[in-house]
Amino acid sequence: MNPSRASHVSRAALTVLALLTAASACGDAGELRGAGPTATAVSPARLWPDLPAASSPAWDYGEAETETVKGVTVPGDDIHKVDxxxxVRAEIAAHADMYTADNSPYTGTATGMAACGRNGGAGTGACPVLKAYYRDLTGDGRDDMTLGFRLLPGNETAVRVYTFQRHRLVQIMANDDAVTAVELAGRAVIIRSPSQIPGYEYRAQWTWDADQKAMLLTRDEFLRTGKPERALSSPAASSPAASSSASAR
Structure with missing residues (x-):
């Protein structure tokens, strides 16, 4: 073997050794490892196959219920210009049994409306109306309005969604509950509510349904949120109208 060829063979051997070393190092750092045995998939077992069909619908959560807001119009159906x-004043006028009649559960809300406009608009001062948020929830390319206001006395919050349909302002979602957070995700409204069990919460999702022309309760979950700290007081005990609330619970 001539020196030149021996030099080439030596360099080739070193190159192969380096590649093997690199491959070994990569395998040590990121190789696949077993996660243990996989549970066997089990198909659902249907119980009581001879059970007769239900004679009435399930519990009504208020889905598919819409309501036209009377007396509120704006030029061009621009929901950003809606006050x-x-x-909220239109809702109070339309539902006196809830807000202004004798023994109404939310008389504090009707009384508190006097502070709206005098000490500021929605989301300011003692006004029970919260700041409005805008997003296209119906998929028609136009913003819809998500509105909230406090139900007083008590610790509940009313969450409403409005859109324009045929030049009329229409309420397409309504939910009253003890609320810890409200989120907009895509075309859905997610409402988080406290639980009596520490470390858990209720989470309800309302989603637009084009066939019903309303937002439907598409998911209602009971989820763990973290380490239990302390028990919460019962919403039913602190709210005078828990029994009449249009709650998703």
């Missing part, structure tokens, strides 16, 4: 305070 949230006027919308």
């Amino acid at each position: 949230p305070v006027a919308v």
